[in-house]
Structures are given as structure tokens and as C-alpha cells.
Amino acid sequence: MPQAILIETTGGPEVLRPAEHDPGAPGEGQVRLRQTAIGVNYIDIYHRTGLYPLPGLPAIIGMEGAGVVEAVGAGVDGLRPGDRVAYACPPTGAYAEARLAPAAQMVKLPDAIGDDIAASIMLKGMTAQYLLHETAPVRAGDHVLVHAAAGGVGLLLCQWARHLGCTVIGTVSTEEKAALALANGCDHPIITRGGGFAARVKEITGGAGCRVIYDGIGRDSFADSMESLALCGRLVSFGQSSGPIEPIAPSLLSAKSATLSRPVLFHYTAKRPDLLRMAGALFDVVASGAVKVAPPARYALADAAKAHSDLEGRRTTGSLVLVP
Template identity: 45%
Template sequence: MPTTARVARIHEYGPPEVLRFEDIVVGEPGDDEALIRNTVIGLNFVDVYYRRGTLPVPAFPAIIGDEAAGVVEAVGKNVKNVSVGDRVVYGDTAFGAYATARLHPADRLVRIPAGVSDDQAASAFLKGLTARYLLKEVLELRPGDTVLYHAAAGGVGQIFVQWAKALGLKVIGTVSSDAKVKVARHAGCDHVINYSSEDFVAEALAFTAGDGVAAVFDSVGADTFRGSLAVLRPRGTLVQFGKASGFPEPLDPFELAPRALYLTWPILPHYTSTAEDLAVAAADLFDAIATGILKVDPSNLYPFSQLIEAHHDLEERRTTGAAVLRVTAADLP
């Protein structure tokens, strides 16, 4: 039986106000699909990129949003990995999460284990998988290494810092305001720098007695790129994985040679491309949550109906930690 869902769609690129609430009919799941009733929808800065056209959507109108937790309402005939009534979470580039209900490929769904709430799953799935591949798969880091993480008070940043400390790393965190310094310290940073008012290069080099750091994890982009290279120790690695402040300026690879530096721009889909890889990564994340290594309860909660306000807060960097949209009875069509 068809399901009516309330969705937030964009018909053009632009400010948060281009998001329009509309009711649509969701069909029966295909052979390899599941129908999900979303309970909590994750908010990520990449949603802003798609909304304003920094990254393109396949076609208009588009339902953006990559991450949500919910309940399986129906499954296609070939689906074996999830069943009706299961709590599940997903986070990928299939779009469509800004909805009260939607169809989703079943092999990209992960069951939420007991002991992990829908709030935690929706706020931490994409961010936690991102922190995991940055720490555990992009390069080899050893206990005692010092790393620098930009935007340490953000959703990915707080998870990254907690997990890095559990792995025995020293973490320098940078933030964009004095208000976020306390948040980054609470997450576990050994040293916090407000790069809006302090020279993070000088501060990081001073903290490491001039040695530099083993790696920099940079999602800020243009504002920090050159400084990120400058604080690396010989044979250090700059892991660029975002561009919140714009594209970094072009780099001549020869500039890496004097200190034999490495530069990479990894993206999550290449680390969770198979159902098996996704399951392993998700199990590791959920175990870290369940055992208390990671504290991931969202710090910014909005009803789905306040999506536009949430996008303003996200874009203007008024949020710290994870932000989610809860689907309430008032949000249903």
C-alpha cells in the first residue's frame, strides 16, 4: 500500500529558504529495497553544500540529506539483512533523508544494536564512520603521535578527538571562536587554538617544540590549507577532507619535497563501498559507543519542521557537536 511522506525538497540552489515542505507518495519497496519510517534525521555540513550548489544534485526537485535512523516498515522479496520492525540507520550519498518515510537500498542499511539510541545513531553514523576511516585507515598513526584537527568542536571533530585519545594520540584542536574552545577541551584535546584570533601555526609548532605534527586533518579548506602544510613534521601527512571555507589554492607538488610531505583527499564512500566494509566499520563504531569510548548524544535538537532554522545555524557555525532533526507527530502528513 502506498505511503504518504512529508519531505523537504529544493527546486533550486540557494539559502535555507529554498527548502520546501511537500507531501509525496512513496511506493512499495522494490525487490532489494526497504521502506523506512524515519525517526531521527542527521544534519551534516555536506547538506549545506548540496543545498547551495557547491556540490550538484542529480536533478530538481531534490530531497537532500544523507543520514537518518528509523524503523523498517516493509521489505522487498530479496531482502534478507533486515526485517520489518528493525531499527536501522543509514548514511550515504543516496539522498532522500529529509523525509518522514522513504525507500532505501536494503544492503546499505545497518541494524542499530540495543544500547544505542536512534538519536545517537542518527547523530553519529556518518560522523563516526568518517572519524574512524580518518584515524584508522587513511594513514598509520602510532600511540604518542601528535596530530592536529581543525574544527575540533564540530560533530566529526568531537568524535575524532575522543577516539584519537583512546588510541593514545596527542591532539591539537583548532576552533573558530572562543566559545568553542571549552567544547574542544571537553572532548579531550591536549591543546586548543582559536585560529580566528591566534596563529595556529606558531602555536602548534610551539606545542611540539618545533617538531611539527604527524598529521593534520583539515575540513576547513582555503583558510587553513597553507598553515596545515606548515605545521607538518618531515614525512607528515595533510589529510584534506573538506572545504567549509572554500577550495584550497592550487599547489605545486614540488612544494612537498623539502620535507617529503604527503597530501591526500579521501572520501568516506571508498572506505564503505561494500556491504561487508560498511558492516565492519559500523560494528566498530557501535562498539565504541556502547563501551563508552565515544559520547555521541546530539547537542543540537530540532523538530523536522524547524529544518530551515537548523540550516541557518549549521551554515553560520552556531552549532557545536552533532545536530539532528527529530520527526514528531506534528511533522507527519
């Protein structure tokens, strides 16, 4: 019987436990996938800890993967058994050898994109796409600040923003991560361990600050991010690896006529034409070489707990995948 990683209660990485799981036959509008690679993301940690509540327990977490269609349910058009596909969407259930998933959220993979790469870039890459092109579009000449610049989303954001003509500033936690960010489009990596970053941002920008800041860290970076914004700048909070931002008064934004956004990828991909457009833009920029994707770190599906521990402990760079 196929294996999956089940959680019966929320908590630390130790709650991730292997178990037998047969998802059954696909229902209307569904496909059954044999998964070949599964993306590991911070949203999985939020689900595991209960920060983002799941519909119920026990549950299988995970929202990103790649594989092969094994069967299609009634009413499914455009997909057939044998198709290579990838996805990044609710509902959870990716941490499994086989799963059922909504056909409307499946994207066929071009030959140029391998399964490991697909499972590592669907969620992070489409996040970079909507941040740069839809939530807070950038233009050539902008100063852009990317937090966690050596992380999975950060490396993609830095390269893509640089490709669009921006000057990219990035925060990292170590010298090694600074070197990695520098090699991936970040013009000015800032090591923030033990200190802030606003003064250095102002120095780099001649006192003007950044027109756009992309922040997946949350609580620990918010105050300095606000200080680092240019007048009429946009702060996009798309994650909270350090914890949620404390409530703020709208008047705080008036000091710089700033705009604060808290977008969610799945709202942007809810309509299939938008999903296909965004995924297509991602595949194109990767296939062209403008955005280079390093092979992700690979963990066995049974080692999901170690993958979570390494990710939370900031012992990783780039992306992680689980391999059934």
C-alpha cells in the same frame, strides 16, 4: 501523506521547503523506512548550494538517518519490518518522514545505541573511524591536529585519537568551543579567530609539527596546515566548509615529503563487509564509553532551514538532527 523537505533550486537555507512526499513501495534491493531521526551534515549544505551537484531538481537532500524498516523489496535478506536501522550513504533523500533506501547500506542498531545518537554519528563517526584507522592511521605518541575540534566530527576525532594514545591539538573559533574541545579529548585547543595556528602548533610540538592533520575546513586552513606538518607528515583534507582548496603544484609537498589525501567516506563503505566492520567499530567504541556522544541538538524536520543557517553560522557545537 508523509512530509519531506524539497529543494527546487540551489541556494541559501530558504530554498528548503516542506512538501508532501510519499516514496511508494520498495523496489528490488530496497527498504522503506519510517524515519525517527535525520542527521544534518555539511555535505547537505554542499548539495543545497550546488557545490556538490545533485542528479536533478527538485530533490530531497540528506544522506544520514535512523528509523524502522516498514517494508522490504525483492531480494532483500537479513532485514525485516520492525528492524531498527541506521545509514549514511547515497543516494540523497534523508530529509523526509519516510524514504526508500538501499538495503545493502542499512546497519542494524544495537540496543545500546538510540535513534538520535545513531542519526548523529553514522556519517561523522564512520568518518572518524576511516580517518584514524584507514586513511592516515595514527599510533600512540603521535601529535595530531584536528580542525573544527568542537564540531560533530571534531569531537569524535579528538576523543578517539586520545583513546588511541595521541596528543591532540585542535582549532576552534571561540573560548566556549575551546572549553568543549578540552573536555572531549583535545589536549591543546587553539582559538584561531583573527589569526593563524601554525606558530602555536610548532610551540606545542617543540618545532616538529604534527604527523597527521585532519582538516574539514579547506581553503582557509590549508596554508597553515602545510606549515604545521611534520616531516613526512600526512594532511587529510576531508571537507571544505570554508571553500575548496586552490590547485597546488605537487612540488609544494616535497618541502616536507608530505602526503595529501582527499578521501570520501562512501568509497570506504561501498562494500558491505567494510561497512559492517566500520559501523561495528564505531558502535563498540561509543558503547564502551571511550568515545562519549552528547545528545544532538534537535530541530523539527520543518525547521531544516534554521538548522542549516545555524550550522553555517557556526552557532552549533556537536551534532544536529531533524526529527519528523
